[in-house]
Amino acid sequence: MIISDQKPFEEIAHSLKASDSIFVVGCGDCATSCATGGEKEVAQLAEKLAASGKTITGTAVIATGCDERLVKRDLKKSSLTPEDAVLVLACGSGVQAVNSVIDNYVVPGLNSLFLGKIKNLSTFDKVCSMCGECVLAKTGNICPVTRCPKHLLNGPCGGSSEGKCEVNRNNDCAWFLIYERLKKLDKLSFLNSYQPPKDNSKNNIRTRFNTERKS
Amino acid sequence: MLYKSRLHKDLLTKKFVVTAELSPPKGVEYNYLLDQAEALSTYVSAFNITDNQRSTMRMSALAICHLLESQGFETIFQITCRDRNILALQSDILGASALGIKNILAITGDYPLSGDHPFAKPVFDIDSVQLVHLLKQVMPGGKDFAGKELKGSPDFIVGVVANHGAQPQEPQLIKLQKKINEGAEFIQTQTIYDIDQFLEFLEEVPPAVPVLGGIFPLKSAKIAHFLNDNVPGVSIPETILRRMENTKDPYKEGIEIAVETIEAIQPECAGVHFMTMGAVDVIAEILKEVSIDK
Numbered sequence: 236m237i238i239s240d241q242k243p244f245e246e247i248a249h250s251l252k253a254s255d256s257i258f259v260v261g262c263g264d265c266a267t268s269c270a271t272g273g274e275k276e277v278a279q280l281a282e283k284l285a286a287s288g289k290t291i292t293g294t295a296v297i298a299t300g301c302d303e304r305l306v307k308r309d310l311k312k313s314s315l316t317p318e319d320a321v322l323v324l325a326c327g328s329g330v331q332a333v334n335s336v337i338d339n340y341v342v343p344g345l346n347s348l349f350l351g352k353i354k355n356l357s358t359f360d361k362v363c364s365m366c367g368e369c370v371l372a373k374t375g376n377i378c379p380v381t382r383c384p385k386h387l388l389n390g391p392c393g394g395s396s397e398g399k400c401e402v403n404r405n406n407d408c409a410w411f412l413i414y415e416r417l418k419k420l421d422k423l424s425f426l427n428s429y430q431p432p433k434d435n436s437k438n439n440i441r442t443r444f445n446t447e448r449k450s
Numbered sequence: 451m452l453y454k455s456r457l458h459k460d461l462l463t464k465k466f467v468v469t470a471e472l473s474p475p476k477g478v479e480y481n482y483l484l485d486q487a488e489a490l491s492t493y494v495s496a497f498n499i500t501d502n503q504r505s506t507m508r509m510s511a512l513a514i515c516h517l518l519e520s521q522g523f524e525t526i527f528q529i530t531c532r533d534r535n536i537l538a539l540q541s542d543i544l545g546a547s548a549l550g551i552k553n554i555l556a557i558t559g560d561y562p563l564s565g566d567h568p569f570a571k572p573v574f575d576i577d578s579v580q581l582v583h584l585l586k587q588v589m590p591g592g593k594d595f596a597g598k599e600l601k602g603s604p605d606f607i608v609g610v611v612a613n614h615g616a617q618p619q620e621p622q623l624i625k626l627q628k629k630i631n632e633g634a635e636f637i638q639t640q641t642i643y644d645i646d647q648f649l650e651f652l653e654e655v656p657p658a659v660p661v662l663g664g665i666f667p668l669k670s671a672k673i674a675h676f677l678n679d680n681v682p683g684v685s686i687p688e689t690i691l692r693r694m695e696n697t698k699d700p701y702k703e704g705i706e707i708a709v710e711t712i713e714a715i716q717p718e719c720a721g722v723h724f725m726t727m728g729a730v731d732v733i734a735e736i737l738k739e740v741s742i743d744k
Binding site for chain 2: 384385386387388389390391392393394395396397398401402410411413414423426427429430431432435
């Protein structure tokens with residue numbers, strides 16, 4: 236899931252200062268789970284903007300805010316007018332999906348933080364950075380590319396201490412977790428072989444993935 | 451046997467080897483480093499030149515290595531993976547070879563948050579094991595990391611670091627073994643205060659790989675407590691903490707502790723590596739007091 240955080244109201248208000256009529260879009264998927272862009276948050280923000288003197292022409296929470304087809308379908312049958320500024324409470328993909336299908340002035344209302352694992356209703360953990368070349372098979376399914384700040388592939392740095400990370404002592408050392416997990420599975424031998432550097436071309440320049448053409 | 455460097459010879463002829471860390475200047479004035487090297491040259495096989503140590507911006511280690519080498523001092527060019535991607539690392543390695551530098555210490559490097567430019571972008575394109583692989587497995591075969599042919603290939607003596615006190619130790623030892631498998635030729639350790647802990651570590655290292663034990667002379671009880679409480683892998687026994695607290699002359703006490711440490715470890719390891727954060731005078735004071743059996 237994409238974890239997001241709502242931008243400060245002042246920043247949103249600043250982006251909308253030249254716009255009198257506003258339409259608010261939310262996302263029924265990730266932003267709803269994060270409580271940053273679901274029905275409730277869309278209504279709250281619409282109310283706050285109305286209180287600051289703006290006209291709210293309507294709201295829509297799209298089931299999956301990053302799906303251009305759903306965005307297009309739902310906005311077509313909504314009360315959106317061409318003059319409206321559109322505030323989007325969704326991740327960066329959601330904002331850009333909206334931006335792709337309408338000609339209105341579109342304003343992002345959230346900051347996208349990371350691809351997250353849900354711990355509980357209010358806690359999300361960043362455990363994957365979508366590097367395009369998954370190493371989990373060798374690391375006990377704990378990702379050093381994401382959870383080690385130095386992205387080390389061959390073991391812990393000398394700063395790892397009592398299972399904690401040198402960079403932030405509140406965080407677990409990824410390599411300590413990997414070591415513990417593999418030890419438990421009796422697969423510590425996984426750690427003995429040299430791991431080559433990552434191929435950064437696998438991710439850095441990719442902007443589209445097509446399941447039919449696999450490219 | 452053809453020795454590739456003075457350090458190489460000293461390590462292989464089982465001389466008790468001393469290396470010492472010198473930090474490049476924060477600025478362009480460097481003459482004092484030549485004076486420091488001169489004062490220590492009778493004791494030291496090679497000077498480690500640090501690479502933006504603790505993520506604090508300083509002059510390029512490569513430049514200082516060259517300036518010292520051109521005055522006849524042998525250096526160990528410390529290379530971290532923090533500040534350069536794989537292209538820049540290889541460029542500097544080829545440059546170091548052309549400048550006649552013979553030894554490299556391959557390190558992952560501290561994270562920028564620990565230094566004076568916490569806002570810097572960390573690179574870590576490769577890690578220390580991969581750097582050793584590059585230096586000992588890839589480049590000597592006349593290739594670069596992309597498999598492209600090199601016109602003349604570098605051939606360095608490559609060392610690595612080990613934090614002998616880091617807990618748990620097994621994952622650290624697994625990684626150290628990988629560095630050795632990739633061709634690491636010597637090891638410099640974190641600073642030693644707990645002699646038993648260090649000797650236990652030595653038993654885990656293949657005997658063929660020389661270990662230089664880290665020595666950081668204590669200057670005050672405050673520093674001792676700081677290291678003990680904050681530096682991963684450094685544990686200072688109670689007896690030493692008490693000695694530093696109770697002495698009237700902490701500088702002298704620190705020297706005595708270093709002398710005792712060196713005398714205790716010297717039958718078991720290849721030598722010592724001094725880290726003094728610029729206070730190099732203390733190195734000669736310590737070494738004058740040490741009796742070496744080798």
